[in-house]
Amino acid sequence: MNGHLTEEDLLLLHYGELVDAEAAERHLLACDACSAAREALLGDLAALENDAIPERGDDYGAAVWARVQPGLRPPTRLFGMTPRQFAMPAAMAATIVLAFFVGRVTHVAPPSPTPPPQIVEREVVRERILVVAVGDHLEKSRMVLVELSHAGNGKRKVNIAAEQQWAENLLANNRLYRQTAVRAGENKVASVLDDLERLLVEVASGPSELTAEEVATLRKRIDSGGLLFKVKVLGSQLRGRERAPGHDASPKVIS
Amino acid sequence: MRMEDDAADVTAARGGDEDAYRRLVERHSRNVFRLAYRMTRSEHDAEDVVQNAFIKAFRRLEHFESRSNFGTWLHRIAANCAYDVLRTQKRRQREEPLEPDPANPEARALPSLGPSPDRLAESADVRARVARAMSRLSPLERSAFVMRHDQGLSIREIGVALGLDTSATKHSIFRAVRKMRVALEPVSEVAS
Numbered sequence: 249m250n251g252h253l254t255e256e257d258l259l260l261l262h263y264g265e266l267v268d269a270e271a272a273e274r275h276l277l278a279c280d281a282c283s284a285a286r287e288a289l290l291g292d293l294a295a296l297e298n299d300a301i302p303e304r305g306d307d308y309g310a311a312v313w314a315r316v317q318p319g320l321r322p323p324t325r326l327f328g329m330t331p332r333q334f335a336m337p338a339a340m341a342a343t344i345v346l347a348f349f350v351g352r353v354t355h356v357a358p359p360s361p362t363p364p365p366q367i368v369e370r371e372v373v374r375e376r377i378l379v380v381a382v383g384d385h386l387e388k389s390r391m392v393l394v395e396l397s398h399a400g401n402g403k404r405k406v407n408i409a410a411e412q413q414w415a416e417n418l419l420a421n422n423r424l425y426r427q428t429a430v431r432a433g434e435n436k437v438a439s440v441l442d443d444l445e446r447l448l449v450e451v452a453s454g455p456s457e458l459t460a461e462e463v464a465t466l467r468k469r470i471d472s473g474g475l476l477f478k479v480k481v482l483g484s485q486l487r488g489r490e491r492a493p494g495h496d497a498s499p500k501v502i503s
Numbered sequence: 504m505r506m507e508d509d510a511a512d513v514t515a516a517r518g519g520d521e522d523a524y525r526r527l528v529e530r531h532s533r534n535v536f537r538l539a540y541r542m543t544r545s546e547h548d549a550e551d552v553v554q555n556a557f558i559k560a561f562r563r564l565e566h567f568e569s570r571s572n573f574g575t576w577l578h579r580i581a582a583n584c585a586y587d588v589l590r591t592q593k594r595r596q597r598e599e600p601l602e603p604d605p606a607n608p609e610a611r612a613l614p615s616l617g618p619s620p621d622r623l624a625e626s627a628d629v630r631a632r633v634a635r636a637m638s639r640l641s642p643l644e645r646s647a648f649v650m651r652h653d654q655g656l657s658i659r660e661i662g663v664a665l666g667l668d669t670s671a672t673k674h675s676i677f678r679a680v681r682k683m684r685v686a687l688e689p690v691s692e693v694a695s
């Protein structure tokens with residue numbers, strides 16, 4: 249190894265992730281300066297273990313269980329479906345997205361200047377399947393948003409464990425569709441999915457028991473910036489796109 | 504043996520034995536809380552993370568590979584829950600550094616800069632400094648650091664969890680360590 253080891257090298261070496269660890273060790277044997285730097289780093293890393301963390305008593309586990317147990321109840325049905333039936337399985341969504349991009353690649357680099365009509369036709373079909381899947385996803389998300397904004401009805405404590413589970417199930421596909429929309433240059437679709445994703449994360453990772461005020465805040469979040477409205481409009485635009493006959497292969501939603 | 508207890512309880516819990524899952528919750532709560540607090544720096548948020556992590560883990564129990572360590576698997580779920588909480592906060596607070604939790608006086612106490620003959624006071628000082636330095640890291644830096652340093656996840660695994668490429672993940676960890684070492688500097692001077 250030429251030259252001294254940087255702080256980054258020493259840190260990676262400590263975590264076992266330095267590419268040429270053997271050369272680094274050899275250098276450390278020969279170089280007092282780097283050796284001292286390593287000592288200092290390890291000393292500081294050890295000091296970082298001394299974090300001020302509030303203590304929890306022996307009965308803490310029982311207290312946590314009391315809060316966790318109500319959330320383990322079997323999933324509630326919404327619109328006659330369990331959460332699992334509700335969102336499309338992630339593997340199926342991934343297959344649709346993959347098929348879409350495989351189609352795009354053949355379109356970008358066709359073997360001949362004008363691809364034969366059956367390739368264009370196949371691509372239109374792929375695109376349409378994706379449009380249907382995203383439209384369906386938005387419609388389901390809309391149903392959950394409506395459900396959430398009506399949650400509680402003025403009750404003091406509201407349990408949204410079921411809505412959380414639907415949100416979590418929708419989240420994985422939402423991420424996938426958002427990334428797809430970004431890559432496909434569908435900026436408007438990507439932006440709505442991005443707003444939707446933030447809300448889904450917030451619901452899925454927040455507490456299951458909400459106070460009336462927290463429900464009101466959530467409702468405001470759903471209404472603010474017109475998220476519910478945007479999801480509804482985009483959903484119906486995509487359904488319109490899906491019905492339009494002889495649509496070209498790369499239609500964009502007009503913003 | 505705790506790991507053997509875990510394996511038996513996971514099998515029973517998968518079969519619908521709620522009592523077995525209660526034992527897992529009771530056994531792991533304190534450690535999950537420590538991890539959640541280390542990442543969120545708020546008792547309130549840490550409690551939410553603990554609760555959500557156990558509910559999520561229960562729903563995903565069928566995906567747990569029985570050969571692996573339940574504690575490690577659970578901690579990964581908790582770290583992801585904590586990161587989700589940090590991300591939504593970041594959106595709310597517009598990148599403002601998280602303030603130390605007022606409910607935790609030790610984190611709030613300003614570290615004394617003068618030399619102290621009392622070793623106990625000195626270690627309390629280090630703890631307060633570390634707590635303040637941790638609070639000032641960005642959510643990404645703190646998450647990446649805790650995942651690497653406390654949980655022993657590889658840089659690649661952390662990148663997957665946080666949605667970053669390898670180089671961005673490395674730099675988040677480097678920045679975190681750099682900032683925290685700077686925060687520790689006066690302590691080392693006092694000690695020498």
Ligand SMILES: [Zn+2]
Binds near residue numbers: 251252279280281283
């Ligand atoms: Zn050297």
